[in-house]
Amino acid sequence: MVQSAEELQKLGKENVDVALKSFGVWSKGAQAIAIEVAEYTKSSFELSTSTLEKLLGAKTLDQAVEIQQGYFKAAYEAMVAESTKIGELYSDLYKQAYKPYEGVFAKVQ
Secondary structure (H helix, E strand, O other): OOOOHHHHHHHHHHHHHHHHHHHHHHHHHHHHHHHHHHHHHHHHHHHHHHHHHHHHHOOOHHHHHHHHHHHHHHHHHHHHHHHHHHHHHHHHHHHHHHHHHHHHHHHHO
């Protein structure tokens, strides 16, 4: 336990430092995730726009169906890849945000 005012002050400073490190990790992680989502949104919009242009140029119903099937396949694959990437970013974020607290939890035990 805490024996003196100096130890209490040191403990408080350590806790603030740990919280600030964790907050920095959260901030950087959230920014990386936001950038990734924005890039995916942009690429998804571009894919949709190019598909619409192709559909407007289709001469037969078979061509239109083929174009639409290609779009659905590409959009699905992009969504799955993006979901995996976002999941990994969140996983890394949680791991990195927890690291500063490992020392604190070790002291408590």
